[in-house]
Amino acid sequence: MTTAPARTPSAPTRTPPDPARLRAAVEEYALAFRATALAMDRPGADPRTLNPVVHDAYFPVLLGLPPAYNPDPLIVDGRPCHLHSCVERVVVYERLAWGDAALMVAAPGPSLSGVLTEELGDDDQKERYYTTLAARPTWTFFALTEPHAGSDATALTTALTPAGAGDPGSYRLSGVKKYIGNAVRADLGVVFARIKPGPVGVVAVLVEPDRPGFTATALPTTGMRAIGLSEVRLADVPVAASDILGMHLSATRRGIVGAMRTFNRARPVVAAMALGVAQAAWDYAATHRHALRAAESQVMEGLRRRLAGTRRLVLAAAGQADRDPGDGTVASAAKYRAAELALETSEYALRLFGPGARLEHPLLDKFHRDARAFEFMEGTGAVQRLNLALGHRKGRILDD
Ligand SMILES: Cc1cc2nc3c(=O)[nH]c(=O)nc-3n(C[C@H](O)[C@H](O)[C@H](O)COP(=O)(O)OP(=O)(O)OC[C@H]3O[C@@H](n4cnc5c(N)ncnc54)[C@H](O)[C@@H]3O)c2cc1C
Numbered sequence: 001m002t003t004a005p006a007r008t009p010s011a012p013t014r015t016p017p018d019p020a021r022l023r024a025a026v027e028e029y030a031l032a033f034r035a036t037a038l039a040m041d042r043p044g045a046d047p048r049t050l051n052p053v054v055h056d057a058y059f060p061v062l063l064g065l066p067p068a069y070n071p072d073p074l075i076v077d078g079r080p081c082h083l084h085s086c087v088e089r090v091v092v093y094e095r096l097a098w099g100d101a102a103l104m105v106a107a108p109g110p111s112l113s114g115v116l117t118e119e120l121g122d123d124d125q126k127e128r129y130y131t132t133l134a135a136r137p138t139w140t141f142f143a144l145t146e147p148h149a150g151s152d153a154t155a156l157t158t159a160l161t162p163a164g165a166g167d168p169g170s171y172r173l174s175g176v177k178k179y180i181g182n183a184v185r186a187d188l189g190v191v192f193a194r195i196k197p198g199p200v201g202v203v204a205v206l207v208e209p210d211r212p213g214f215t216a217t218a219l220p221t222t223g224m225r226a227i228g229l230s231e232v233r234l235a236d237v238p239v240a241a242s243d244i245l246g247m248h249l250s251a252t253r254r255g256i257v258g259a260m261r262t263f264n265r266a267r268p269v270v271a272a273m274a275l276g277v278a279q280a281a282w283d284y285a286a287t288h289r290h291a292l293r294a295a296e297s298q299v300m301e302g303l304r305r306r307l308a309g310t311r312r313l314v315l316a317a318a319g320q321a322d323r324d325p326g327d328g329t330v331a332s333a334a335k336y337r338a339a340e341l342a343l344e345t346s347e348y349a350l351r352l353f354g355p356g357a358r359l360e361h362p363l364l365d366k367f368h369r370d371a372r373a374f375e376f377m378e379g380t381g382a383v384q385r386l387n388l389a390l391g392h393r394k395g396r397i398l399d400d
Pocket of ligand 1: 142148229373377382
């Protein structure tokens with residue numbers, strides 16, 4: 001794709017545009033995503049070569065660079081829209097994930113590492129990060145999970161150690177990270193590592209994968225095949241003090257606390273993508289399965305209502321994340337509900353087509369396989385329910 005939606009340089013806006021109009025503004029991208037969804041689902045498919053949209057230099061800008069690095073934003077209703085707020089992002093990510101959720105995660109752009117850099121980075125680090133991303137389509141990664149430290153991130157063991165007396169201000173990074181999206185194709189990313197014992201002894205560092213000692217290997221997956229889920233091995237990777245995010249902040253703000261605030265802002269977006277898959281499965285069934293029996297119509301109507309309700313919840317979670325990223329209660333509720341709905345809707349849609357549905361309706365088969373990933377991304381269902389219980393006990397519930 002060589003043409004982008006109409007755009008002109010102008011100042012950022014603070015009021016989010018009407019969701020329906022924002023959705024319409026990215027519709028051509030959603031359709032382009034859908035056009036390659038099955039091709040991208042083949043094992044080994046590479047978004048860098050297969051989908052023309054992600055080659056469009058404009059696309060990463062569409063995914064939300066801060067206004068200072070994006071003089072050419074999307075225009076909706078004659079007003080600039082930088083997709084920098086969570087409320088704007090959930091609308092756009094849902095629609096693009098409707099096209100192909102895996103390609104959405106596999107796309108170039110800031111993604112989670114951008115949210116973290118914005119949360120923790122100093123001015124020079126932000127400049128370095130966003131200048132790289134603004135220059136060309138750039139893939140990024142966010143490496144927190146380890147083979148034995150997933151839900152409990154405080155148990156991570158990847159180590160950041162001083163290089164030695166002869167090399168002050170230099171460090172070495174060693175350990176193993178697992179299930180890291182896009183690491184096999186990334187140009188830049190963040191790695192969480194322990195610099196000292198204890199929960200506040202964790203930091204995040206900016207790393208380019210072309211440094212010596214960095215190896216990323218693709219892991220085979222059943223769903224979300226395009227995302228290049230990887231294992232990352234770090235063997236004495238050189239790190240400079242200027243790579244460590246948040247050194248200008250207190251020890252309690254950087255590291256795991258930074259990761260949690262990042263998750264609170266990212267979970268509504270993951271929820272939106274799950275919702276996109278749920279809507280895609282529902283639309284597929286409604287379009288291709290004619291003459292539903294009364295009981296089937298009833299279930300489809302129930303799912304349609306839950307899609308609408310979950311969309312409201314996701315928007316509310318995004319609004320809360322924009323107001324206070326320290327509170328992830330509603331974000332957890334939205335992510336849990338949307339992940340559940342994606343799985344249920346795609347499962348029911350498959351059932352509507354009877355035996356052989358997976359073979360005869362490969363797109364629906366893909367929606368169902370992709371839907372399973374949302375249970376794990378940005379924390380499992382059990383973790384979301386624990387967050388929700390904690391938030392409830394603290395009185396953090398929606399009042400409208
Ligand atoms: C598609 C995909 C993309 C991903 N992308 C990334 C990425 O880019 N970067 C990254 O760092 N990670 C990524 N992950 C990893 C993801 O964050 C982890 O899978 C997730 O945090 C769970 O960790 P785990 O797999 O180690 O499971 P575990 O933490 O070992 O959990 C196993 C089971 O135990 C349950 N459980 C764990 N703790 C509790 C508890 N306290 N109470 C009750 N039940 C509990 C869980 O719900 C789960 O069912 C990705 C995963 C997937 C599937």
